[in-house]
Amino acid sequence: MARHHAPNPARPHTHLLAATLTAATLVTTLTAVTTTPVSAAGSPKGHDVSSHQKTVNWSNAKAKGATFAYVKATESTTYRNPYFSQQYDGARNAGIIRGAYHFALPNKSSGTSQAAYFVAHGGGWKADGWTLPPALDIETNPYDKKHPCYGLSKTGTVNWIKAFSAEVNRRTGRRPVIYTTTQWWRTCTGDSGAFASTHPLWIARHGSADAGALPAGWSYWTFWQYANSGGLPGDQNLFNGTMAQLRKFARGH
Template identity: 50%
Template sequence: MTGVAQAADGVPGVDVSNWTGDIDWQSVATGGAKFAFVQATEGTDYRNPRFEAQHGGAAAAGLIRSAYHFAQPHESGGAAQADYFLQNGGNWVSDGQTLPGVLDIEDNPYQDRNGKNHCYGLSAEDMVTWLKDFTAKYREATGRHAIIYTTTSWWQTCTGNSDKFKSNPLWLARWGSDPGELPKSWKKHTFWQSADKGPLVGGQNSFNGSQSQLESLANPPAEVRVSGQAKSRKTYTVTISNTGPHPVKDVKVSGRTFGGQRVVKAPGCTFSGTAVRCRIDELPRGQKVTFTITTKPAKSKGTVGVYVTVGSVKLTLKAG
């Protein structure tokens, strides 16, 4: 079917799998789609044989794309399935055109084959643990929070309506004219699958936001966390952690003592009198650097410390 798509709410997109077959992606783009979800894997033993053609074709046509993994939580652990997904197309890349990968977790479609119930034979507690293992592994490997595709009814039944996944964007499956009630973890959906077919190829979806917000989800800004501690009146530490998806370059740290003390030691930094300056040329994703500043107080009593500035972050490290 062809035509110009009008998203029910937001930016229109599609989802496809091997069953969709060969796709004319330029026609999909001309029809109004701005993004595409492409199945990559299922369990730990299935890979979509059309994945490269579909995923790459979507990008070549100018669409933002993402890969998704169809979960089989009764077969193996969440971390194992995340690993398989990451190794077979699900890894996020910082190219400005790739969304975080998707964990598709929904009603067991193979009940006649595997003899399991709607929840794959897992208790709500075990299902939440499985989901945590998958999403934590994905976050550790990519620096991104995996998108979760699910239905409200399945989530309520099979996770006990868990509220533990607020950081993961929600792709809600509900065919109809509105998204309806959301699972407890989320106050809003990020994506909505409103139909299994329509004017565009595959499932019909919308992004709950603007085109620029969709692009930001594909290419988020760097993320750095700064913390510090007064170990004693003479010793202070400052830790810079790269908690985002990109390497961070040229991080500058500056500090100035107060309370009548001067800097006497600061490995990896330059210092003079009350001032200290440190620099990180490049901090890879998931890495952290700690600087230790040693001072010599001019008096044994009273409040002393160091004022620290890292970018827009300001810390005051005090010791009594």
């Protein structure tokens, strides 16, 4: 999602995110992903959007096969997506399962404060079968390429994510999906395995036949962002399971 970021938080931004069910409830479908991931049998298609996509034609997205979408809600504690309502509510009205994501800027404020801001401005959740758990987009710093880890130590980054997760869980009852790349995770968290058992993984890896090596602890991805453009608005994603499992994941059980 970082490719759409500009040096001004008020500018369009399209990062994105990943999820996890328990091993007992989510069937790993990595082998179903081929050199044309969007055609993978049994893998529901989805996408993620931000203000970069502006007003989205959701009925058209639905007709093209969209089953789920993540919508950017907030960034740090200073930015709200001005198209959020049209995108988030529009997806639901079109019959698309949707969720909200937050783009983290760990150098700006605490994980707790950013989580509170996120939940207060769209990052909620309810067990209605239409709402995906909140997602945390944490990746290379788009504003300062010399400091991809936002100036935090590996321990500091892990602690920031823990604080964000704890506050989201306290306010919504769900742990956030974590969207990241394997390279960033290894570099900036020391490849921490502290989150794999409780947090769904949304892995970003473009232009490849598969999702590749995953961060420590995760044995499968729940969402895979495999391209930054395609048939659906924004980034292209797959869910690692069936439609029935996607709905179950949204419900939280």
